Amino acid sequence: MTTDSAWRTEAVRKLEADGNRSADTHLFRLELAGIPEIELYFKDESTHPTRSLKHRLARSLFLYAICNGWIDKGMTVIEASSGSTAVSEAYFARLLGLDFIAVMPKSTSPEKVQAIEFYGGRCHYVDKGSEIYSAAEKLARETDGHYMDQFTYAERATDWRGNNNIAESIYRQLARENHPVPEWIVVSAGTGGTAATIGRYIRYQRFQTRLCVADPEISVFYDSFLESRDDLVIDAGSNVEGIGRPRCEPSFVRGVIDHMVKVPDAASFAAMRVLAERVDHLPGGSTGTNLYASLQVIRDMATAGTSGSVVTMLCDPGERYRETYYADDWLAEKGFHIQPYRDQINRFLDTGDWQEVEP
Numbered sequence: 269m270t271t272d273s274a275w276r277t278e279a280v281r282k283l284e285a286d287g288n289r290s291a292d293t294h295l296f297r298l299e300l301a302g303i304p305e306i307e308l309y310f311k312d313e314s315t316h317p318t319r320s321l322k323h324r325l326a327r328s329l330f331l332y333a334i335c336n337g338w339i340d341k342g343m344t345v346i347e348a349s350s351g352s353t354a355v356s357e358a359y360f361a362r363l364l365g366l367d368f369i370a371v372m373p374k375s376t377s378p379e380k381v382q383a384i385e386f387y388g389g390r391c392h393y394v395d396k397g398s399e400i401y402s403a404a405e406k407l408a409r410e411t412d413g414h415y416m417d418q419f420t421y422a423e424r425a426t427d428w429r430g431n432n433n434i435a436e437s438i439y440r441q442l443a444r445e446n447h448p449v450p451e452w453i454v455v456s457a458g459t460g461g462t463a464a465t466i467g468r469y470i471r472y473q474r475f476q477t478r479l480c481v482a483d484p485e486i487s488v489f490y491d492s493f494l495e496s497r498d499d500l501v502i503d504a505g506s507n508v509e510g511i512g513r514p515r516c517e518p519s520f521v522r523g524v525i526d527h528m529v530k531v532p533d534a535a536s537f538a539a540m541r542v543l544a545e546r547v548d549h550l551p552g553g554s555t556g557t558n559l560y561a562s563l564q565v566i567r568d569m570a571t572a573g574t575s576g577s578v579v580t581m582l583c584d585p586g587e588r589y590r591e592t593y594y595a596d597d598w599l600a601e602k603g604f605h606i607q608p609y610r611d612q613i614n615r616f617l618d619t620g621d622w623q624e625v626e627p
């Protein structure tokens with residue numbers, strides 16, 4: 269099949285023009301009063317036009333698919349997603365005049381569904397997170413459409429050596445800081461694409477920075493890393509939207525990761541709330557996971573007497589989770605006890621003293 273070359277040329281121009289109209293995302297600091305020798309930064313990915321780090325991924329996936337001749341004029345684009353990717357892809361599909369269908373677990377937050385529909389996308393629900401892949405493949409066959417498959421292609425659709433990817437942007441923005449080369453960059457993994465891009469960039473640039481990946485409770489990534497296995501599967505979906513997977517996704521590149529931390533879901537939600545109280549930004553759940561893992565890395569640096577900087581990410585905005593992670597009755601109903609972790613985090617931020625939480 270050869271794609272319509274006039275359409276393709278125009279589609280690439282529209283994507284590039286959209287990028288050219290957009291600004292870079294900010295790097296802001298969280299004050300660590302109790303650990304003054306260490307600086308913690310958040311790359312705020314919630315300021316993209318579609319409000320999450322998936323904006324970068326969606327643009328890359330469309331460019332990759334179009335340049336590969338996989339998407340043509342009038343085609344339907346289908347994606348398996350826990351929500352954020354579908355929001356961003358719906359935006360780009362509309363920009364290109366393509367129909368878009370998101371295949372999502374029925375537990376996906378109503379705010380994300382609204383955002384997808386706002387951009388003209390349609391939502392197709394499945395009962396469990398593990399069913400999204402086969403349902404998306406089936407829809408693609410039935411509609412003669414293209415299944416984007418972020419979990420396979422996230423890792424390779426992004427230019428990892430530079431081209432203003434997220435890693436290059438972080439290092440550029442750190443240039444005038446006390447410690448321009450961070451000791452650690454801490455991210456969480458959904459596709460694993462962000463970790464792959466940052467990890468490869470660190471090595472390509474020969475930086476001493478190490479990459480830590482935080483995994484939520486219900487996910488195989490942590491065990492897959494520890495045991496060097498790609499065949500682990502579980503039959504449940506993560507409680508932290510956007511991160512943690514029931515299978516070892518092809519885009520999860522273990523070899524670029526230096527360290528992994530398993531974060532209890534209650535700790536993620538506690539960290540998210542603490543951050544919301546201390547900065548003028550409202551983070552989503554995975555940002556809490558990132559913060560909690562970052563604090564453990566910072567604790568270990570402080571114990572070892574190392575000063576330096578740590579960079580993590582604000583992945584998406586808390587407005588999407590007002591009815592869930594920010595609702596006390598939702599947390600209670602699901603059995604998440606966040607108070608012990610809140611106390612632990614506040615104490616550590618204020619005094620530098622880390623007290624373990626009794627399980």
Ligand SMILES: *Cc1c(COP(=O)(O)O)cnc(C)c1O
Nearest residue numbers: 352457458459460462510554583
């Ligand atoms: C996708 C996602 C992540 C993880 O990013 P990947 O590059 O897919 O690993 C983190 N937080 C949120 C909210 C996400 O949607």
